[in-house]
Amino acid sequence: MKKSFLLALLLAIVSIAPVKADEGMWLPMLIKRLNQRDLQKMGLQLTPEEIYSVNNSSLKDAIVSMGGFCTGEIVSPNGLMLTNHHCGFDAIRENSTVEDDILTNGFWAKSYEEEKPNEGLFVSFLVRMEDVTDQILPQLEGIESESERNAKIAELSDAISDQAEEGTHYDANVKSFYVGKEFYLFVYERFTDVRLVGTPPSSIGKYGGDTDNWMWPRQTGDFSVFRVYSGPDGKPAEYSKDNIPMKPKHFLPVSIAGLEDGDFTMTFGYPGSTDRYLTSYGVDQAIAKKNPTIVEIRDAKLAALRGDMKASDAVRLQYAAKYAQIANYWKYFIGQTEQLNQNDVIGTKKRLEAQFQEWADADETRKAKYGNALSMIEEGYKETDNNVISGTYVIEGGLVGADIILFTYRMARQIEAYMAMEAGIDKEETKDNLKIATAEFFEETNIPTDKKLFAVTQDLYAKNVPIDQQPQYMRDLGDKYNGKWDKFADKVYSKSFFTDKNTLTAFIENPNEKKFEKDMMKEVADDLFEIYRGQAQQNAEGRELITKGNRLFQEGLREMEPNKDFYPDANSTMRASFGNIANYKPRDGVTYDFYTTLEGVMDKEDPNNDEFIVPAKLKELYEAKNYGQYAAKDGKLHVNFISTNDITGGNSGSPVINGNGELIGIAFDGNWEAMSGDINFEKSIQRTISVDIRYVLFIIDKMGGAQNLIDEMTLVKTRSVKDMNAKAPLPEAPRERMNEKKEPEPAMN
Structure with missing residues (x-):
């Protein structure tokens, strides 16, 4: 790693201010190289070796x-x-x-x-x-x-x-x-x-x-x-x-x-992806085309799921995780679009791009290397622009519009291989695996619900995608069904052997190539994949321009500002971020405190709204103020808190750690006002939302009665002066702050 990058990282970390968010998701190997004295000044009392080590136990x-x-x-x-x-x-x-x-x-x-x-x-x-x-x-x-x-x-x-x-x-x-x-x-x-x-x-x-x-x-x-x-x-x-x-x-x-x-805070985790170096051209495409399309499709899917889940507990359990996943990013893309506009991210990007172009053009060597980077990116987005909506539909409204489609495509490929195999042990094993996959799919899928998803997404697809970008079956059958895609769904689901566990199992037992080739659901799946592959080919030249341009753009930015902390985008590798407990002002006249309490749970209670039901036992504990050792100094029970740490999807579940390496919370979300943050870090308002570890332990102990789990943990009950953002180096943290040696519990199974 370049020395300038390490220097920039060091300067960024040691200059952290308690009222501003601290941008950057840093590779742990870099943290190991930082100066311990400087880290102590900001409140971190662990040595680099205690944070990251290959040969010894570390954080x-x-x-x-x-x-x-x-x-x-x-x-x-x-x-x-x-x-x-x-x-x-x-x-x-x-x-x-x-x-x-x-x-x-x-x-x-x-x-x-x-x-x-x-x-x-x-x-x-x-x-x-x-x-x-x-x-x-x-x-x-x-x-x-x-x-x-x-x-x-x-x-x-x-x-x-x-x-x-x-x-x-x-x-x-x-x-x-x-x-x-x-x-x-x-x-x-x-x-x-x-x-x-x-x-x-x-x-x-x-x-x-x-x-x-x-x-x-x-x-x-x-x-x-x-x-x-x-x-x-x-x-x-x-x-x-x-x-x-x-x-x-x-x-x-x-x-x-x-x-x-x-208070100092550090997160450690596996952030999935960020796009902090996305140019104004990419932001514009997201705002104008991709994000609204995702929201529209997911909105329709959620509406289709809600009725069936409310009507049946069995269906509710089948689709609970799927619904939550769809809903999470449905709201994410609503918020991201809103905040990209609200926070003028395109304007921010354009100002940086103008500065970059001026810098590149000011020197002939730089101009030769970096001068065309932004024009390449712009041209690449223009070439892919026409396929954004249809490309989003082929995935969100097609291949994963209903579960049966992707299942059919994958199963069909395996059945093709199975039918081509010679009789023998391998073929019998393959047949058994196909039957197992069939049983697992239908155990997790309610076909009437899946058919509703199929109908609603097919309808949106046909209405919102130009006919020349639609799959072949949709072009052929659109007039026949006169836009009644629910009737098409009835036909496909009644005729295809992929939509019924017994008929698919029977087919696997006695396959017929002619019947296989004419299956309607297989035709739907194959045509959708054909469109998907075709669009990938159409976009290949544009994507190549974008990739090359971005590589030059990022390389040039690091050369243009050698003293700035340029960190790589998240890519599901371990990262640490550094921050502080801090409130924020989302708008004029409004300030949000850094924590919430159980009083807030009770204030929001609504017995008629599934989202705001409070369990009877929790109400009893609240009324009795029976918080035990988990109460704050003011006697209240803290529930959530916010900090300036830099996280994204994949960081869900990440520990929030204090300066002594002790767990103080579990990160789970970001805040609405900074939902543009995966593309442009919002320094004054971006916050990580975490559940206070005291609330976690309170629920385990007082609600769950699982004292056995509390007993397993090493609880630290007093604040060290080192937690409190010391202004000068302090003595090294005592060893008992790290893992105390204790006899392991005997295996119970």
Whole structure:
């Protein structure tokens, strides 16, 4: 990594002000190189080696990527893990039945035997990361084609990853940064036996629902509890009753000492993606075309789901996670569009682009290298502009418009291979796997509901996409059904053998090639994929211009401002961010405090609104003020808080950590006024919303009666002076602030 980049990073971190957000999601290997004295001045009392180390236990060893879509943190010597309720939502749903609806009622395991396995869920611990730029970048010189460049990167990355995995049980991959200018190797240890330990009722874990989503003030108990298991040898193993709770290299102590305005905060996690270097051309396309199209399609899908879910508890459980996922990003894109306009992000981008162009044109060498970067990007967006709406529809309203479409396409490819196989053991095994996949799909899918989704998305697709960009079946059949796509849905679902478990199972048992080729749902799926592939080809030249232009633009920006903290966009790799507890002013005359309390839960209570129901037991505890050791100094129970940390999707479940390396909260959301933040960081108003760890423990203890889980954790009950943004270096934190040695609990299964 360039020295100027490290210097910029150091200056950015040590100059943090308690009233401004602190931009940047930093790779942990860089933090290790920073000066400990400067970090102490801002309130961080851990040494670099305690934060990130390859050879010794460090903070990074307590942080996991959960399922590749969220973050979790280990909080006990027996593999106990905290994350968000919405991260554990699908596992909670899968363990719920109409008779034992833990999604609605909550669940707390009082012993290891009661913990619930979750097929397919895994967590990954980062073992190490390594800069491999010098092994890749020199071999890309002279390659002009983006497809050839990507192929060469993939070839080299695979070789490096394979070498890292050789002789180990680790997984490895190489990630690209700055649009293919730097490359890092990441080595992980993946554990696949992850069991559900506890969850609050959804009335707590999802309090406020879609209404409060992305909003502050907030009063949501967005957490769930899992445990990671290993084989008896301590290594990852598939689920077995013989497995034992894994013994982490590090776990987080939990502070219940309380928070104060200005306190130092650090997040560690796996942010999914940001687009901070997006140009004004990309922002304009998002505002004008892509975002509104996504919102329109998802709005229709949510409306179709709501009725069926309300009418049937079984359907509600089947679709709870899917509905939540659709709704989350439905509101996200509404908010992002609004705030891109409100915060004048296009204007901000254009001013930077004008500065960049002036800098590039001022020197002949720079002009030759960077002078055409922005014009290439502009031309690329113009070439892709015509396919944005249809491209969004082919995915949102087509391939994933109804679950049956993607299922059919994938199943059809496997059936084709199956029919071509010679009789034998392999064919019998393939047939069994096809039957298993069929059973799993229909267990998770309510066909009448799926048909409604199909009809409504087909209708929108036909109305809003030009006919020459529609799939072939839609062009052929539009006149026949006279725009009545519900009738088309009736026909397809009644005729296709892919839409019924028994007929599909029977077909797998006795396949018929003629019947296979004429199946209506297969035709729909094939035609949609044909459109998808065709648009990818049409957009190839434009995307190549955008990619090349962006690579030059980012490289030039770093050269133009060598003292600025240019960090790479998030890409699902471990990052840390630094900030402070801080309030903010969203608009004139309004100031939001940095925390909310249980009083706010009660103020919003509405027994007639599913989003704002308060459980009877929680009301009893509130009325009795029975908060135990989790109450704040003023006697109130704090629920959520905000800080200036820089996070995005994938950071859900990330620990919020104080200066001593103690857990003080679990991050779960951003704020509405800064929803343009994935594209342009909003320094004065961008906030991370977290659930206060005291509320988490209160719910586990007082609501759930799971004292066994509290006993597993190392609770820190007093604030150290080092928490309070010290102005000068202080003595090193005592060792008991790190993981105290304690005898592990005996395995119970």
